[in-house]
Each structure stands twice: as structure tokens, then as C-alpha cells.
Amino acid sequence: MRTPLLCLDQLVVELPGRRGPLRVLDGVSLDLAAGEVLGLVGESGAGKSITGAAILGLLEPPARLTEGRVLFDGLPLHTLAPDAMRRLRGRQLAAIFQDAAAALNPLQTVGDMLIETLRAHLPLSPAQARERAVERLAQAGVTAPGERLRQYPHELSGGLRQRVMLALALALEPRLIVADEPTTALDVSLQARVIEHLRDAARLQGVAVLLISHDLGVVAEACDRLAVMYAGRVVEIGPAEAVLHRPAHPYTAGLIAAVPDLQDTRPRLARIPGSMPQPGAWPAGCAFHPRCDRALDRCREESPELALAGWSRVACWQPVAPPPGARP
Amino acid sequence: MIEARALSRRYPWPQPWWARLRQAGPRPGIQAVADLSLDLAEGRTLALVGESGCGKTTVGRMLVGLETPDAGEVRVDGQPLHATLSGPAGPALALRRRLQMVFQDPQGSLDPRWRVGDAVAEPLLEHRLCPPAEVPGRVAALMEAVGLSPDDMPRWPHQFSGGQRQRVSIARALASEPRYLICDEPTSALDVSVQAQVLNLLVDLQAERRLGLLFISHDLAVVRYVADQVAVMYLGRLVEQAPKATLFAMPRHPYTRLLLGAAPDLGLSGRARTPVPGDLPDPMAVPGGCAFHPRCPHAQARCRDEIPAWGPADGGQGDAPVPGLVHRVACHLVADGRL
Numbered sequence: 001m002r003t004p005l006l007c008l009d010q011l012v013v014e015l016p017g018r019r020g021p022l023r024v025l026d027g028v029s030l031d032l033a034a035g036e037v038l039g040l041v042g043e044s045g046a047g048k049s050i051t052g053a054a055i056l057g058l059l060e061p062p063a064r065l066t067e068g069r070v071l072f073d074g075l076p077l078h079t080l081a082p083d084a085m086r087r088l089r090g091r092q093l094a095a096i097f098q099d100a101a102a103a104l105n106p107l108q109t110v111g112d113m114l115i116e117t118l119r120a121h122l123p124l125s126p127a128q129a130r131e132r133a134v135e136r137l138a139q140a141g142v143t144a145p146g147e148r149l150r151q152y153p154h155e156l157s158g159g160l161r162q163r164v165m166l167a168l169a170l171a172l173e174p175r176l177i178v179a180d181e182p183t184t185a186l187d188v189s190l191q192a193r194v195i196e197h198l199r200d201a202a203r204l205q206g207v208a209v210l211l212i213s214h215d216l217g218v219v220a221e222a223c224d225r226l227a228v229m230y231a232g233r234v235v236e237i238g239p240a241e242a243v244l245h246r247p248a249h250p251y252t253a254g255l256i257a258a259v260p261d262l263q264d265t266r267p268r269l270a271r272i273p274g275s276m277p278q279p280g281a282w283p284a285g286c287a288f289h290p291r292c293d294r295a296l297d298r299c300r301e302e303s304p305e306l307a308l309a310g311w312s313r314v315a316c317w318q319p320v321a322p323p324p325g326a327r328p
Numbered sequence: 329m330i331e332a333r334a335l336s337r338r339y340p341w342p343q344p345w346w347a348r349l350r351q352a353g354p355r356p357g358i359q360a361v362a363d364l365s366l367d368l369a370e371g372r373t374l375a376l377v378g379e380s381g382c383g384k385t386t387v388g389r390m391l392v393g394l395e396t397p398d399a400g401e402v403r404v405d406g407q408p409l410h411a412t413l414s415g416p417a418g419p420a421l422a423l424r425r426r427l428q429m430v431f432q433d434p435q436g437s438l439d440p441r442w443r444v445g446d447a448v449a450e451p452l453l454e455h456r457l458c459p460p461a462e463v464p465g466r467v468a469a470l471m472e473a474v475g476l477s478p479d480d481m482p483r484w485p486h487q488f489s490g491g492q493r494q495r496v497s498i499a500r501a502l503a504s505e506p507r508y509l510i511c512d513e514p515t516s517a518l519d520v521s522v523q524a525q526v527l528n529l530l531v532d533l534q535a536e537r538r539l540g541l542l543f544i545s546h547d548l549a550v551v552r553y554v555a556d557q558v559a560v561m562y563l564g565r566l567v568e569q570a571p572k573a574t575l576f577a578m579p580r581h582p583y584t585r586l587l588l589g590a591a592p593d594l595g596l597s598g599r600a601r602t603p604v605p606g607d608l609p610d611p612m613a614v615p616g617g618c619a620f621h622p623r624c625p626h627a628q629a630r631c632r633d634e635i636p637a638w639g640p641a642d643g644g645q646g647d648a649p650v651p652g653l654v655h656r657v658a659c660h661l662v663a664d665g666r667l
Contacts (some may be wrong), residue, residue, distance in 0.1 A: 042518035217592025
């Protein structure tokens with residue numbers, strides 16, 4: 001196995017609440033190697049975006065990282081001063097957000113944004129920076145990149161804006177990209193291309209990509225490994241194919257069964273009863289037990305830790321058994 | 329039956345008065361819907377699919393009378409919809425009762441200052457469907473029909489999750505016992521596991537109550553699960569309509585094929601997604617001829633100049649075994665039998 005570039009160790013994020021601190025992340029551990037795409041999936045409120053923000057040092061106060069470590073190439077990010085973190089975010093860490101319209105500066109042209117970003121971090125002349133900007137736009141699949149430099153974000157379509165974001169994120173050749181729902185606001189015909197560019201960045205440039213999404217279809221095709229989150233914890237993590245084809249956690253299995261698929265001819269969709277509990281209202285024991293049809297007494301009392309089951313690591317007292325003779 | 333015939337709707341672009349004075353000819357604007365006809369039969373589910381900005385929401389709003397078409401006509405069980413709604417209150421109310429709509433965002437479609445039970449009771453009182461004393465009982469029955477508890481009636485919308493709020497919206501829409509239900513992206517704001525619950529509910533209610541359901545969505549996989557028939561829209565026009573099985577197995581229009589090819593696949597079958605080339609054009613400047621021609625891999629000179637006719641997919645040979653379930657396409661190449 002490759003040495004991890006990013007290592008999350010038992011992250012705990014808390015929000016102040018009226019009755020003591022509210023946990024929104026409850027001991028999240030992950031690792032991510034260079035050139036790898038790790039998908040982080042779960043429903044809203046599971047803590048996916050908070051995990052992404054914690055890595056980038058972009059947690060919005062009053063949310064605070066209270067326990068755990070974020071190691072980036074051995075560097076403890078959680079101890080860095082805001083200034084040092086900002087320099088690192090420009091150069092080595094990059095972020096892509098769901099809403100490209102809100103993430104781009106409406107008062108700057110695409111060219112100004114790219115050139116400013118490039119020159120802030122690299123010793124380039126204006127002409128060199130311009131050349132580099134055109135190159136980056138072309139790489140991200142932007143058509144007529146030379147003309148786009150003069151345009152403002154509002155003049156671009158949603159798909160183009162997302163690709164400009166991609167070009168901005170990749171402009172400085174970062175080593176890690178945190179992409180938070182990068183395709184959610186896009187139509188299907190455009191999703192495929194954004195995903196492809198992220199994959200290429202990982203494969204060809206060795207960038208580590210953390211792809212946060214609620215859409216199992218998007219992560220299925222893009223990721224090497226998958227981590228499934230539920231109520232502030234990672235409940236299952238493993239090779240994408242194993243997690244999707246032979247899910248071991250009942251929540252993962254339920255989630256996959258609930259997705260309508262183009263190939264599928266079931267008369268009814270499988271459903272998980274209820275919905276994800278809010279932070280602060282997480283049940284004792286395994287947080288999933290009230291929705292789980294396999295819950296044991298133990299699940300109500302003791303919270304399971306991640307342990308190897310089949311090809312994945314699963315936090316469950318009674319994982320779903322893979323069919324006999326199945327191979328990953 | 330809701331019959332929509334040759335509907336068009338254009339939204340003029342707001343302009344300063346001096347520009348309006350100076351300008352001759354038509355004002356710039358967005359042609360949201362152009363010359364669109366479709367039928368929605370009772371007891372059937374028709375899905376309207378397309379990418380954002382294609383005009384599918386505008387069609388839904390015109391079919392319930394929230395929006396007036398610039399041209400064309402909607403008839404509901406033979407009655408002209410827009411003329412009746414703007415006419416005397418009595419017939420207008422009676423007609424409105426038969427059409428209901430469920431919106432995408434259950435946060436925005438429920439009044440935060442109304443208790444959920446009151447929101448569901450409002451149509452019963454408005455349409456005087458039962459004596460006031462029976463209203464609470466009817467509301468309780470509706471809440472149960474959508475999988476909520478009658479105990480939830482005195483609660484406020486903010487006390488419910490997104491999926492539960494959408495159930496309340498559905499209960500409210502069903503209160504007036506409509507014959508037709510228009511659902512505009514009813515599950516797009518919901519999580520996957522909750523989406524499955526709401527979709528199952530809609531499928532069950534449609535079958536139980538023999539509703540005519542128009543299901544507007546951008547998600548082909550969801551559509552495959554709920555619809556009998558699927559209509560695909562591109563930039564204001566229908567490009568293909570077919571029974572579900574036919575559309576998914578033998579799509580004819582190049583746009584439908586590309587959409588199906590671009591849809592994400594959970595099966596990890598190794599099937600690569602084929603990205604659709606180019607972007608959705610600016611709806612302010614819809615390309616002439618067939619609007620899809622700049623992105624179409626098969627486009628020919630004729631496609632650039634001439635808007636293709638909306639016709640049977642099989643060149644008129646032995647079409648429509650079941651009435652109302654026809655396969656229609658708007659494409660020159662399909663009409664010529666070359667695709």
C-alpha cells in the first residue's frame with residue numbers, strides 16, 4: 001500500500017450548544033494516498049462537508065476541532081497558524097465547492113482571478129502567468145480559453161463555471177484536492193466531464209482527491225476507495241467495488257438498495273425507515289440502530305469500532321455477510 | 329385527460345425604458361416553451377425529463393394554470409383551463425380542485441406560521457368538501473395516507489425533516505381529491521434513503537387513486553421507476569416521447585441517447601459514461617433549426633435550417649398498439665429512417 005499523504009486521526013468537531021457541546025464529528029479516521037481518489041459519501045447531516053472543512057482549516061466558528069490530528073505529509077495541519085495554513089491552501093491544498101457561482105469573485109474576470117492566483121504563489125511575469133492561465137483552462141476542458149479570460153463569472157454557464165473552478169484549483173499543481181459535491185449543481189451531461197478531469201488529475205499528476213458526494217452514482221465511477229459516513233462517523237471504508245457490490249454495513253446496503261438505477265427493473269425501491277438523526281440527538285450505541293432491521297441488544301448499548309469484515313473495514317456488531325464464494 | 333396543444337411561453341428580458349422605446353421588433357427574451365403538445369391521461373404517469381433550463385417547470389405550471397401560455401391551449405376533461413380559471417369563481421374553483429401541484433422545495437411551499445394540520449385542512453375548507461366538524465377526521469386520514477401520524481397535526485413545518493415536509497405537501501395536494509397531480513422535482517431536495525420512501529409513496533398513491541401524474545424530473549433513473557411514459561424536452565420543445573420500456577431500450581432521438589449514455593451507473597458494469605459534447609446553449613439564443621444540432625453527432629445541413637416535425641418514430645407504420653402510448657420523435661434523421 002502507498003504511504004498516505006493525508007492522515008486523519010480520530011477527528012472530533014464540536015459546536016457549542018445550550019446543553020453542552022454538540023458533536024458533529026465523532027472520531028473520524030481516514031487516510032488518502034497521492035494519486036488516489038477517495039469518495040466520502042453519506043446523506044445530509046452525516047458530517048461529510050465538516051470533514052472536508054476540518055482538513056482545509058476552514059471550519060466556520062463556532063465549530064471547532066476539539067480532538068484528533070490532521071497530518072498532511074507528516075505536517076500537523078491542526079496546529080498551524082491561520083497564516084501558514086492560508087499559504088499552504090493556495091499552494092498544496094485546493095478546494096472545489098458545490099456552488100461555483102458563490103465561490104468565484106463576481107467582480108473579477110476569469111483571467112484576473114487565475115493570473116492573480118498564479119502570481120501570488122509563483123515567480124511569474126504577467127505574460128507568463130497569462131500563458132499558464134490559458135493552459136490551465138484548456139486542461140480543465142474550457143473551450144476558447146483565450147476569450148474566457150476576459151469574461152466575468154456571470155457570463156459563463158454553470159458547467160463552464162465549475163470548470164473554471166477546477167482550473168483555479170489545479171492552477172498551482174496542488175497535492176491534495178478536497179472536492180465538496182462538485183457535480184451536484186450540474187446536469188448529468190456535464191457531470192461526467194468534471195468527474196473525468198478530477199480522475200485525470202489523480203492519475204496523471206498524482207494529486208490526492210477527496211471527493212465528497214451524496215450521489216453514489218458519481219462516486220461509483222470516480223473513486224478507488226469509498227468511505228461511508230453516518231451521524232458523524234465513518235461506518236464503512238474499503239475498495240469502491242467491494243463497498244458497492246458487497247456492502248457489509250446495513251446502512252451502506254440500504255443506501256445502495258434505495259438508489260433507483262437505470263438497469264434495474266424492481267417494482268419497488270428498498271427503503272430505510274426514518275431519517276438520519278440530527279447532531280445532539282444521536283442515539284446511544286450504534287447511531288444507526290433505530291433504523292436497522294438487524295439491530296441486537298448490543299447495538300443499543302455499545303458503539304462499534306471499525307473492524308475488518310470481508311474486503312472492507314466496517315463499524316457494525318453484525319455485518320451483512322458477503323455471499324459465499326464471492327470475490328472482490 | 330389533460331390535453332395541452334401547441335403551448336408556447338416566452339419570458340421577455342427586463343430592459344430599461346429607453347431601450348424599449350428605441351427598439352423595433354420583438355423584445356429579447358427566453359423562449360421557455362415552444363409549440364409543445366402533450367396528453368396526460370387519468371390513471372397514468374407521464375414523466376417530463378430534461379436538463380435545467382429546458383422549460384419543464386414552465387410546462388408543469390401552465391398545466392395547473394399557475395402560468396398562462398402566450399399561445400396554445402390546455403383542456404382539462406374537455407374544459408378550457410385558462411379561460412375557466414379567469415372566468416366566474418364557481419366553475420374556476422371546481423376545475424382547480426381537480427388539479428394539484430407538489431413543488432420541489434417543501435421548505436418554501438409550506439407556510440412556516442401554519443400548523444401542518446391547518447395547511448392540510450385548508451383545501452377541504454376552501455372547496456367545502458365536508459362539513460367543518462368532519463375536517464379533523466379527514467385531515468387525520470390524509471396524514472395516515474402519506475405515512476405520517478395524526479399526532480403530527482398540531483406541529484409546525486420546521487419540526488419536520490425534508491422528507492416528512494414533502495409528505496405534508498403531498499397530503500395537502502391530495503386533500504381536494506384531485507384527478508391530476510403535477511409533481512415538479514418532488515424528490516430532488518431529498519436524501520437517497522428518504523427519496524426512496526417518497527417515490528414509493530407517490531407510486532402507491534397514484535395507483536390507489538388512479539391519478540393522472542405528471543412527474544417532472546432531471547433524473548432518468550428516478551423516472552424509470554415511476555413512469556408509464558416518458559417525454560424528453562430540450563430547450564423548450566419535446567424531442568421524444570415513448571412508453572417507458574421503449575424509451576429506455578430503444579431511444580431514437582440523439583439527445584435521448586446521449587442523456588441515457590451520460591447517466592451515472594451504480595452497477596460498476598464498466599460502462600463508461602459518454603459525456604454530451606458542448607454545453608446547453610444560452611436559452612436567450614436558441615440555435616435555429618433543430619435546437620440540438622450544435623451538440624448532435626449526426627447533424628446535417630437540414631438540421632441547421634429546418635425545425636423537425638413532431639411525428640411517429642416508425643414513419644407511421646403500425647404505430648400505437650395502446651391508445652395514448654405512442655412513440656414520437658422530433659428528428660429529421662429518424663423521420664427519414666436513417667437513425
